[in-house]
Amino acid sequence: MDQRVEDEHRAESARSQDAKSFGGAGEKALSLTGTTRRRWVLVLAIAVLAVVAAIALALWWLQARQYESTDDAFIDARTVQISSQVGAAIVDVPVTDNQLVDQGSLLVRLDDRDFKAQLDQAKAQIEQGQAGVANLNAQLVAQQARIDQANKQVVQAEAALTFAQQEADRYQRLAKQGTATEEQLQQYTSNLLQNQASLAAAQANAVAAEKQNAVLEAQRKLSDAQVAQARASTEQAEANLSRTMITAPITGRVTKISAAKGGYAAIGQALMIFVPREVWVTANFKETQLDLMRPGQPVDIVIDAYSDRTFKGHVDSIQSGSGTAFSVLPAENATGNYVKIVQRVPVKIVFDQPPDVLLGPGMSAVPTVKVR
Numbered sequence: 001m002d003q004r005v006e007d008e009h010r011a012e013s014a015r016s017q018d019a020k021s022f023g024g025a026g027e028k029a030l031s032l033t034g035t036t037r038r039r040w041v042l043v044l045a046i047a048v049l050a051v052v053a054a055i056a057l058a059l060w061w062l063q064a065r066q067y068e069s070t071d072d073a074f075i076d077a078r079t080v081q082i083s084s085q086v087g088a089a090i091v092d093v094p095v096t097d098n099q100l101v102d103q104g105s106l107l108v109r110l111d112d113r114d115f116k117a118q119l120d121q122a123k124a125q126i127e128q129g130q131a132g133v134a135n136l137n138a139q140l141v142a143q144q145a146r147i148d149q150a151n152k153q154v155v156q157a158e159a160a161l162t163f164a165q166q167e168a169d170r171y172q173r174l175a176k177q178g179t180a181t182e183e184q185l186q187q188y189t190s191n192l193l194q195n196q197a198s199l200a201a202a203q204a205n206a207v208a209a210e211k212q213n214a215v216l217e218a219q220r221k222l223s224d225a226q227v228a229q230a231r232a233s234t235e236q237a238e239a240n241l242s243r244t245m246i247t248a249p250i251t252g253r254v255t256k257i258s259a260a261k262g263g264y265a266a267i268g269q270a271l272m273i274f275v276p277r278e279v280w281v282t283a284n285f286k287e288t289q290l291d292l293m294r295p296g297q298p299v300d301i302v303i304d305a306y307s308d309r310t311f312k313g314h315v316d317s318i319q320s321g322s323g324t325a326f327s328v329l330p331a332e333n334a335t336g337n338y339v340k341i342v343q344r345v346p347v348k349i350v351f352d353q354p355p356d357v358l359l360g361p362g363m364s365a366v367p368t369v370k371v372r
Contacts, residue, residue, distance in 0.1 A: 066372040068293060072344060073283035075303070075363040080274040082107060082254075084265035085243045088114070093259050095272075101248045108259050108271055110244040119237035122230055129227035136220040140213065147209040154206050157198045252276040253360075279359050280351065281313065283367045284323060284344040292371035293318065299349050304364040305357075312352045315369060319346040 088110035095107055248254075252275050259271035281301055285293070293315060301311040322343035324331050349367050 066370055067368050068285065068289045068371050069366060069368040070283055070285050070289070071364070071366050072285075073281055073349075073365045073367050075279050075359050075361055075365060076282040076348075077276055077279045077361045079361060080249060080252075080276070081270050082246060082272045082274050083268050083270050084108075084110065084246065085267060086110065086115070086240050086265075087267050088112070088244060088265060090259055090261055090263045090265050093257065093261055095254050095257070097257055098253055098255055100253050100277075101251070103248055103250045105248045106245060107248055107254065107274075108246040108265070110246070110265055112241055112244040115237060115241040115244060119234065119241055122234035122237045125230035126227060126234060129223055129230050132223040133220060133227060136216055136223055140216050140220065144213065147206065147213060149209075151206050154203050157201075157203075160198065246271070248274065250276050250278075275360060277354070279355075279361070280316065281349040281365050281367055283347045283349055283365075285347050287322065287343050287345055290318065290345060290347075293347065293369060294371075298370050300368045300370075301349065301351070302366045302368075303357075303359070304366075305359075309357075311355055313349050313367070314352060316348040316350045319348075321345070 090108060091111050092109040093107070094109070095101060095105075101107070255273045255275055257272040259265065265271060281299075295315050295317055297315045299313040299315060301313050303309070303311065319326075322345050324343060347369075349369075
């Protein structure tokens with residue numbers, strides 16, 4: 001009986017050992033299955049992320065290829081150097097630095113007393129010349145009357161000479177016939193000679209009157225030229241007088257004011273710099289970026305001073321040549337060793353609407369042109 005109990009214990013021990021062995025193998029199998037599943041999930045996640053990244057990259061490339069951008073861009077404008085066209089003392093400078101002024105506003109006023117005197121003198125010369133012309137016109141009218149009188153005297157002298165010639169001929173015949181005395185013949189012959197001299201004097205007087213008329217005509221032309229010269233001097237004096245009031249050519253801002261009340265403005269001396277309100281962007285794109293760029297294409301402009309805003313514009317024009325081609329010392333590639341460098345070409349970009357912010361030449365900008 002003891003032997004049977006021991007055999008039953010051994011059997012139960014064996015069954016218990018087998019059960020433990022089977023449970024350990026199952027746990028190992030379950031552990032391997034979970035690890036494999038996690039690996040597949042990780043691989044699948046990586047694959048999905050890779051596909052998503054590839055799609056995002058493709059979309060970005062498709063979007064980015066439609067635009068060309070550069071940070072080599074600046075606000076540009078046609079600044080004007082305000083200078084004096086006449087030499088005079090500065091009386092007043094009614095503007096201050098960076099002030100916004102309208103077109104025609106007074107910027108500098110110069111001393112105008114000398115120029116007013118020159119203008120008055122020129123006007124007086126005009127009046128003097130006009131008086132001289134009027135005097136000569138009157139003399140010409142009077143001279144024409146003298147010419148008419150001289151011509152009538154010639155006609156009168158010719159008539160008197162004809163009568164004297166007839167009388168002299170008649171008395172010469174009578175003297176030959178013996179019916180007239182020698183004294184009478186001499187008297188009428190003398191009358192003939194006197195009338196001939198009177199006719200010659202009348203003719204000379206008429207010629208002199210005609211020539212005097214030509215002299216007066218020449219003097220009148222000279223007086224007309226003097227009047228024209230005086231008028232030109234008047235216009236010059238008026239122009240110089242107007243130049244003593246230096247005004248703004250267009251609406252804009254004044255900067256770098258060097259003019260001061262009490263100073264002297266020489267001809268051509270810079271008194272201040274004038275910056276118009278009309279500005280644009282000069283963007284220096286690489287020549288490899290210009291393949292699809294055309295005037296009229298839309299542009300998004302970001303200005304460094306206002307980085308939180310985007311301004312709309314469009315391409316106005318592309319310079320016909322690189323920036324170095326128009327520099328003070330252009331490149332001479334035909335000399336020395338040559339190293340190819342991608343050139344930059346200035347592109348003018350204008351704003352669709354005038355910016356409502358303060359912009360000045362030299363401010364940095366980043367334009368992005370939609371080329372597709």
